[in-house]
Amino acid sequence: MPTDIINMQTALLQLVQSWERAGLQDLMRPREQAVRDMLQTLQVMGVAEAESLALVQSHKSADKAVSPRIKDDPAVPPPAIKKPAAPPASGPGRAITGVPAPQSNPAMMPLPASPVMAKPTFPPANNLGKLEIPPLKPPFTAISAENMSTQPTLKNNPITEVVPAAERPMRLEVIAREVAGCPRCAELASTRTQTVFHDGSCTAELCLVGEAPGADEDETGVPFVGRAGQLLTKIIEACQLTREQVYICNVLKCRPPGNRPPEAVEVANCRGYLERQLEIVHPRVIVCLGTTAAQCLLNSQISIGKLRKKWHDYRGIPLYCTYHPSYLLRNPAAKKDVWEDMKVVMARLGVEL
Secondary structure (H helix, E strand, C coil), rough: CCCHHHHHHHHHHHHHHHHHCCCCCCCCCCHHHHHHHHHHHHHHHHHHHHHHHHHHHHHHHHHHHHHCCCCCCCCCCCCCCCCCCCCCCCCCCCCCCCCCCCCCCCHHCCCCCCCCCCCCCCCCCHHHHCCCCCCCCCCCCCCCCHHHHHHCCCCCCCCCCCCHHHHHHHHHHHHHHHHHCCCCCHHHHHHCCCCCCEEEEECCCCEEECCCCCCHHHHHCCCCCCCHHHHHHHHHHHHHCCCCCCCCEECCCHHHHHHHHCHHHHHHHHHHHHHHHHHHCCEEEEEEHHHHHHHCCCCCCCCCHHHHCCCCCECCCCEECCCHHHHHHHHHHHHHHHHHHHHHHHHHCCCCC
């Protein structure tokens, strides 16, 4: 089959398999059927073209067998070509001045009628996945301590695209599936029970960003469900909201062993996922819970105590920093500081507490 047709078939099959890997086969079912129809059309074209080439080659072989003249051999003269009779000087068949009379050309003689080709058969649609497809290049590269400082951040690049609300769950699900198979941090990937992606509403006006999952989150796959999560839920409810009305996520999607603080390389490896989440949700206000989240999104090394009590900007979105709920469990006196921070945040959203 011609190479260009094979390449087109491979590209279409890769497209179908990418939908299946992303779990979008149900949503893309109409388009998938169109792609499979195109594959069948390409198969017909490829078979027809291959049989046509074979037919032409067979005629060439037959010509050589009938007239086995050796090229450039003076001992074998070329076959004589019978000249046509001269046209009359006048009348409908007269010659046109300056244009030579046409001569017959053996190479232009019509070929015999082609035999009727049998209709090719195709594998059923559910067997397309068994065809050999070149492996896709992984969409990620692990960051090391050596190249961490050269990794770009998007802090100062405003978000220009507003994703329609109906498309947000699908786009977030695509990222969540990438996260579930992420091997960038070898230690975290080998010790996690599962990844922890998000909770709440993808159309929320308020987004809360924490540090990393703990033991309870690693077990359930939901962020902020342990003791610190229960305290965060009380804070949310005190702000006249519910967990279902806010968007909750963490910088890291895997639990660090022993609940240790995330390493800088781990934060750098996960930053891209968090940035893509925030691009899709695009909340009105972001609240960073603790040092790790604040320093990650602001690309800063300033402590959380100095980042509090002032508004920051993350890609055009107002950002406010406060203490992590786990810090409040160890330092209950800091709860009043978090409450003052949340009153400022809710006032920005038009709610007076």
